[in-house]
Amino acid sequence: MQTLLQVTLADFRESVRAKWFLLYSLIFGGAIVLLFVLGVTESRVLGFTGLSRLLITYIQLCVAILPIMILISTVRSVVGDRESNILEYFLSMPISLASYYWGKIFARFFLIFIPISLALGGAILWGRIKGLGVPWHVGGYYSLMLGILSWCFLGIGMFISANVRKQEWGLGLSILVWLVFLLFIDVILIGLMMQQQIRESVIVTIALLNPVMVFRTGAVLLFDPELTSMGPASYVILDNLGYGGFLAYTLLYPLALGWLFSWLGYLRFRRGDLV
Amino acid sequence: MIEITRLRKQFGRTTVLNDISLQIGRGDRIALIGPNGAGKTTLIRSILGQYVVNGELTIFGKEPRQHREEILDRVGYVPQLPPPIQMSVRELVHFSASISSRSTVEEIGRQAEALGLDIDRNSRKSFQKLSGGMKQKLLIALALAGKPDVLIMDEPAANLDPQARQTFFLRLLQAMTETTMLLSSHRVDEISGLVNRIIEMDHGRVIQDEVIDAAILGETMLHCRVVLTRPHEAADRLFAEWNFSKVNGEPVYEGGFIGTERLRFLTSVSHFANHIKELSIN
Numbered sequence: 022m023q024t025l026l027q028v029t030l031a032d033f034r035e036s037v038r039a040k041w042f043l044l045y046s047l048i049f050g051g052a053i054v055l056l057f058v059l060g061v062t063e064s065r066v067l068g069f070t071g072l073s074r075l076l077i078t079y080i081q082l083c084v085a086i087l088p089i090m091i092l093i094s095t096v097r098s099v100v101g102d103r104e105s106n107i108l109e110y111f112l113s114m115p116i117s118l119a120s121y122y123w124g125k126i127f128a129r130f131f132l133i134f135i136p137i138s139l140a141l142g143g144a145i146l147w148g149r150i151k152g153l154g155v156p157w158h159v160g161g162y163y164s165l166m167l168g169i170l171s172w173c174f175l176g177i178g179m180f181i182s183a184n185v186r187k188q189e190w191g192l193g194l195s196i197l198v199w200l201v202f203l204l205f206i207d208v209i210l211i212g213l214m215m216q217q218q219i220r221e222s223v224i225v226t227i228a229l230l231n232p233v234m235v236f237r238t239g240a241v242l243l244f245d246p247e248l249t250s251m252g253p254a255s256y257v258i259l260d261n262l263g264y265g266g267f268l269a270y271t272l273l274y275p276l277a278l279g280w281l282f283s284w285l286g287y288l289r290f291r292r293g294d295l296v
Numbered sequence: 297m298i299e300i301t302r303l304r305k306q307f308g309r310t311t312v313l314n315d316i317s318l319q320i321g322r323g324d325r326i327a328l329i330g331p332n333g334a335g336k337t338t339l340i341r342s343i344l345g346q347y348v349v350n351g352e353l354t355i356f357g358k359e360p361r362q363h364r365e366e367i368l369d370r371v372g373y374v375p376q377l378p379p380p381i382q383m384s385v386r387e388l389v390h391f392s393a394s395i396s397s398r399s400t401v402e403e404i405g406r407q408a409e410a411l412g413l414d415i416d417r418n419s420r421k422s423f424q425k426l427s428g429g430m431k432q433k434l435l436i437a438l439a440l441a442g443k444p445d446v447l448i449m450d451e452p453a454a455n456l457d458p459q460a461r462q463t464f465f466l467r468l469l470q471a472m473t474e475t476t477m478l479l480s481s482h483r484v485d486e487i488s489g490l491v492n493r494i495i496e497m498d499h500g501r502v503i504q505d506e507v508i509d510a511a512i513l514g515e516t517m518l519h520c521r522v523v524l525t526r527p528h529e530a531a532d533r534l535f536a537e538w539n540f541s542k543v544n545g546e547p548v549y550e551g552g553f554i555g556t557e558r559l560r561f562l563t564s565v566s567h568f569a570n571h572i573k574e575l576s577i578n
Contacts, residue, residue, distance in 0.1 A: 024365075024395060031383065031391045038382045038422070106379045110435075113344050113373035114395050115365040295346040 024116055028124025029131075036132050041094045046136040048090070052082055053140040057147065072148040073156045073244065079144070080163050080240045083137065087167070088174040088233060089199045091133055095178025096191035098125055099290060104188060109296045118295070122287050126179055133171045138164055159243055162268075166239060169276045173232050176279035180286035202233040225257050232275045239271030297322050297446065297476050298343060303351035305338055305500075312338045313349070314500040320476060322445075327487050328480040330497035336480045337376070339497070340448055343478070344373060355446065369397055372444030376451040376480075378423075378431035385426070385434065386419035392438045399442040408437035410467060412460050428455035436464060450480045465490060488559040508559070516555045522565060523548050523574035531568050538564075547571075 036042055056075050099122075102108040112121065141164055145155055178195060185191040205227050228234045238255045246264055259267055298320035305313040313335050320326065328336050342349050345360030345367070353360065355367050381388060393401045408415050413433040423431065432455040439447065447468075453461045468477070468490055479487050484494075496504035520540075524531055524547035531549075532542065538561065540551030553561050558577070565572070 027391060027394050031387070034387055035382045106375060106377060107381060109341070109346065110373075110375050110379040110381075112346055113368060113371070113375075114392065115367075115369040115397075116395055117365050292348070294348055296341060 024120040025124050025127075028116060028120050029127045032125050032128035033131060036128060042132060045090055045094065045133070048086070049083070049136050050140050050143075053079060053144050057144075072144065072153045073159060075144060075148075076141075076156065076159055076163055077240065077244055079141070080166070081237075083167055084170070084233065084236045084240055087133075087137070087170060088202070089196070091171060091174040092178045092181075092195035092199060093192060095129060095175055096182045096185070096195045097188055098129065098179060099182040099286075100185050100188050100191050101182075103186075103296055106296075112295050118291050119287070122179075122183075122290050123283075126175060126283055129175055129179075130172060133175065134168055137167050137171075141167070162243060163240070165272060166236065169272055169279070170232075170236050173275035173279035173282075176282035176286070180282040180289075183286040183290040202231055205231045206234045206237060221257060225261070228255070228258060229270075229274070232278055235271050235274055239268060242268060242271070297324075297356065299352070299354045299357075300343075301352040303339075303342065303349055303353055305335075305342060305347055305349045312500050313342065316351070316500075316502055318495070318502065318505070320478070322476055323473070324493055325477045325491045326479065326493045326495055327484060327491040328478055328495050328497065329482075329484055330503075333499075334497040335500040336497055337450060338500075340450055340478065340480060343448065344368070344371070369442070370445040372439030372442055372447045374432075374435050374439045374447075374449040374452045376454065378428070378435055378455075381423040383423055384419065385415060385421055385423055388423050388434070389415060389419075389438070393441075396442045398444075399438070403441040404437050407440045407467070408434060411437060411463055413437065429457055429460060432456055433460060433464075440467060444475060446476045446478070448478045451482065452479065453481075484559065484563045488563060489557070494559075517552050518555055518558060518577050519550075519552045520561070520577045521548070521550050521574070522572060524568065524571045525573050526571065528568060528571055531571070534564060534567075 053075075056078055099108070102111070112118075141160060145160055148155055177198060181191050181194050181198070185194065228238075234255075238258065241255075242259070242264070262270055298318070300316055300318040300320075303313055303316040304311065316335075316339065328339070330336055338347065341347050342353060343355065343360065345364045348361070356370065358367060360367050383391065389401055389404050393399045393404060405415050411433040413430055415434075415437075418426065418430065423434070426434065432452070436449075436452060439449070453464055456464060465487075477490070479491065481487050491508065493507045494504065495502055522535070522540075527547045531547070535542070535549040535551065538551055538553060540549040542549055565575070
């Protein structure tokens with residue numbers, strides 16, 4: 022446990038100096054500032070206004086770009102250390118493979134989650150100063166959702182990183198994974214349903230397995246309980262699972278997916294050549 | 297201490313280690329030599345438990361992948377190339393001391409100081425920003441501070457200046473009575489005075505495993521005569537360092553050295569191999 026903590030802290034310190042983290046913090050911190058500057062809280066779309074309007078815009082932005090940022094930065098993790106001989110050196114120290122692998126994941130998780138939770142917290146604080154009503158339940162759900170979104174893609178990224186031998190392969194695969202997830206969101210599923218006359222159950226299953234789709238739908242569900250602004254696949258899912266059931270699913274499924282891929286990545290890392 | 301039986305390692309279809317069997321005992325000081333691609337680094341990494349291998353390999357009677365923390369706590373390792381670690385010197389020192397049950401921040405500081413590296417002065421600097429020599433000194437200090445039972449070093453003195461190299465080898469000499477050492481090096485002359493066994497590898501096989509018996513010729517003064525094909529300024533300097541005399545201004549050198557120094561002597565004159573016309577040692 023002590024070693025796990027030391028590795029987590031060491032990797033946190035190591036990554037906090039990396040350029041990707043600076044860029045990442047600027048993007049997700051800057052996005053909130055930009056939304057305030059652009060007056061998003063003053064505008065009204067589909068009945069959303071004030072801080073709720075800002076939060077829904079921010080969460081949509083996060084669902085769109087956070088996964089690819091996490092994938093690109095995480096796939097370098099194990100394979101990058103391997104290529105630069107950092108792995109060879111650290112694994113010559115008395116560190117268990119579990120401590121090394123999970124320490125890296127936990128450090129990354131905190132690194133990813135801290136800027137976005139600070140941005141959300143900052144937005145809420147600024148909203149209070151400005152006298153805007155704070156939708157606490159939405160803020161809480163979104164924080165949880167962003168944490169789980171980060172964990173899910175972190176797990177997928179670590180799985181890829183543990184399986185490839187070159188960083189280029191890892192980057193290519195992460196972009197491919199991201200494109201596949203994007204291809205199977207609601208809008209494209211509508212096209213599939215109409216053109217290929219695929220069975221509804223298949224479409225719904227694909228939608229339910231796609232974490233990007235799940236997050237996208239879950240993010241809108243709080244404001245649009247009927248999902249009138251979303252595509253038909255979301256509507257069918259909501260019809261089958263119900264409001265509470267789907268909200269729970271949007272949190273539990275990606276959380277399980279993140280753990281599954283992290284664990285598979287660990288098994289691969291532990292069984293193969295380490296360097 | 298290290299038992300290797302019929303060790304094999306393949307990368308795809310390429311066999312990198314081919315049927316290696318070795319027994320390395322306490323106090324063995326081994327020079328692991330061989331050309332690039334001979335399998336030296338793969339052997340070292342296998343001993344460190346970083347590769348999945350066929351055959352048997354145990355350290356302190358245990359399999360290194362199954363008991364890695366327990367084993368690596370007793371092993372010091374200095375890599376050939378310093379890794380691009382972003383941590384500050386202070387963070388790296390504290391990290392290393394916290395991971396090892398045998399090392400302390402104070403001991404790392406003492407080892408580094410002996411090698412000519414002031415940790416306090418450089419504590420805020422990123423490890424990555426240190427010079428090549430400073431990085432190597434710190435890595436050596438981290439390895440020695442744990443008072444390892446087995447010390448494995450891959451080209452350990454490559455980035456050190458002559459003074460630090462001398463101190464480093466002196467430190468090793470002080471530590472080597474109880475420590476088993478495995479030194480991979482291209483410069484046999486530098487480590488020849490330290491080792492008592494030479495293992496030469498080529499194409500993944502051990503082609504020579506020679507124990508240097510200090511008793512044989514060890515204390516004997518050997519007389520030597522070297523004749524070069526033509527005068528050579530660098531050779532003049534080299535033989536002067538060995539206290540050899542030049543005969544009648546010709547490229548003929550005569551002198552002597554103690555038996556234990558013969559490997560170091562032969563390695564140093566091997567730089568002039570193309571010019572040696574005659575060489576005799578009695």
